[in-house]
Amino acid sequence: MSIKRLSPEEALALNKFSVDEGHPHIVIDKAICARCSDRACLVVCPARLYRLKDGQISFEFAGCLECGTCRVMCSEGGVTSWNYPRASFGVTYRGS
Amino acid sequence: MADDKFDTIVVGAGPAGCACAYVLAREGKNVLLVERGDSAGAKNVSGGRLYTYALEMIEPGMYQRAPLQRKIVREQIMLLGERTATTIDYFDPSFGKKIPQSYSVVRAKLDEWFASEAEAKGAMLAAGVVVDGVVEENGRIVGIRTGEEEMRADVVVAADGINSLIARRAGLFPDVEGHAVGVGVKETIELPDSVISSRFAVKDDEGAARVAIGCTDGISGGAFLYTNQGSVSLGIVFNPEQAAKQGRHIHEILQDFKMHPAILALIDGGTTVEYGAHLVPEIGYRGIPEKLHREGMVVVGDAARFGINTGLIIRGMDLAIVSGLAAAQAILGTSSLDEVGPLYMRKLEELMLLGEERAYQNFHRIFEIPRVFREVPKIANEAMQFLFTVNGQIPTPMVHGLIDVVRRNVTLGQIVADSWKAYRSL
Numbered sequence: 001m002s003i004k005r006l007s008p009e010e011a012l013a014l015n016k017f018s019v020d021e022g023h024p025h026i027v028i029d030k031a032i033c034a035r036c037s038d039r040a041c042l043v044v045c046p047a048r049l050y051r052l053k054d055g056q057i058s059f060e061f062a063g064c065l066e067c068g069t070c071r072v073m074c075s076e077g078g079v080t081s082w083n084y085p086r087a088s089f090g091v092t093y094r095g096s
Numbered sequence: 097m098a099d100d101k102f103d104t105i106v107v108g109a110g111p112a113g114c115a116c117a118y119v120l121a122r123e124g125k126n127v128l129l130v131e132r133g134d135s136a137g138a139k140n141v142s143g144g145r146l147y148t149y150a151l152e153m154i155e156p157g158m159y160q161r162a163p164l165q166r167k168i169v170r171e172q173i174m175l176l177g178e179r180t181a182t183t184i185d186y187f188d189p190s191f192g193k194k195i196p197q198s199y200s201v202v203r204a205k206l207d208e209w210f211a212s213e214a215e216a217k218g219a220m221l222a223a224g225v226v227v228d229g230v231v232e233e234n235g236r237i238v239g240i241r242t243g244e245e246e247m248r249a250d251v252v253v254a255a256d257g258i259n260s261l262i263a264r265r266a267g268l269f270p271d272v273e274g275h276a277v278g279v280g281v282k283e284t285i286e287l288p289d290s291v292i293s294s295r296f297a298v299k300d301d302e303g304a305a306r307v308a309i310g311c312t313d314g315i316s317g318g319a320f321l322y323t324n325q326g327s328v329s330l331g332i333v334f335n336p337e338q339a340a341k342q343g344r345h346i347h348e349i350l351q352d353f354k355m356h357p358a359i360l361a362l363i364d365g366g367t368t369v370e371y372g373a374h375l376v377p378e379i380g381y382r383g384i385p386e387k388l389h390r391e392g393m394v395v396v397g398d399a400a401r402f403g404i405n406t407g408l409i410i411r412g413m414d415l416a417i418v419s420g421l422a423a424a425q426a427i428l429g430t431s432s433l434d435e436v437g438p439l440y441m442r443k444l445e446e447l448m449l450l451g452e453e454r455a456y457q458n459f460h461r462i463f464e465i466p467r468v469f470r471e472v473p474k475i476a477n478e479a480m481q482f483l484f485t486v487n488g489q490i491p492t493p494m495v496h497g498l499i500d501v502v503r504r505n506v507t508l509g510q511i512v513a514d515s516w517k518a519y520r521s522l
Contacts, residue, residue, distance in 0.1 A: 065373040
């Protein structure tokens, strides 16, 4: 393989993840997000896990790089809970 | 249950936590080092370069045991145009002599090694354990909570990184703010060592560290490239507030940078093997919380937001190690638990960490000058193009040509204002 542009999905597919099905470590309140005009999460989440679907913010916790940017940049409090994944879950970096 | 009580619990086995646990265990303290990753380093991402002096402060010669990557002998600054690049390359083999000044590092390897060093000195390493909160009694932090379990200690050291949930849950300071951090994104790209050495013109154990501006769509921030053993680390650190105000996703901007012809030439034929992201403390001294300790707790490393970024020198891990050492010295230096916190602050001064931070305390203001990230690199490249162009035509007189380049990009007023601001910041 050679160097090419990677989509966020392609980049994340390179990482080792263990997804804690049914236990999202970050929770958003879509009603609050609906009132938010900044929506910084859409551009600053490195994994691009915040997306706009039919005008609504949606969030997918699998693939989270656990950086904290969404929490820090959330202006309206839509990120209602931000924790690290439970033990042995989440991303495992091997070469970073 | 007295048996379950530790002298110190260190939360987080990064450089700060490992340094602290190592020194405490070496001096005979009963230390628990808790790490949420399955192994130390498994949750960490950094540029990364480690300035060696910090390890030497822990123990002379320690760096020789560490799984360091390449000793940095080339310091490179790159100013990028859309498809052009101007690179300043400072080669200094004396940076690699005797005790080399700095090394590129891979955190999965470095942190795992450092934690094992602490273990070898007698610290108990509990990896794969997420700390949910602190235990407080009579106004003191007396331990940590993980799931249903409580673990107790005289002192809890919060070494849990920039997001420091522990320090916040202990009520020490509020969450870090967007203007005070950078969000870093990074690809680890594998390349054969021989290719890295020849492309960067270094010997096989030597390496280059490169910073670049002009690749962030005008957002305050810059790129980095570090040569490792068998890989290069390529990434960008952005100011998230400015990134949020423009429309393009930061991952997209990293891809543009990676595909810039001057960058692609360095990494072509390589394979991206990992994509990471992390927050970094970005405004140095002014970002450090007022309170770094309370009864039964001290805060070290990224959790205390120690960082120095001059644009050329980017430091975090070395400061983390020094702060871990300061915490250990404070814990060892007094028999009164109430004295640990104040002594920690004095140790941070004695070990010169805070003095260094203060020396650079206005530096981040340079990064508030918007033109640094778009117009300055553009001017540099347009000037080079003008100076190197030969086309058989009568050229514009040199001084006029250069003035034209500057005028195309900035106004006289902007030059005066920016120069003044830069002067005031330095």
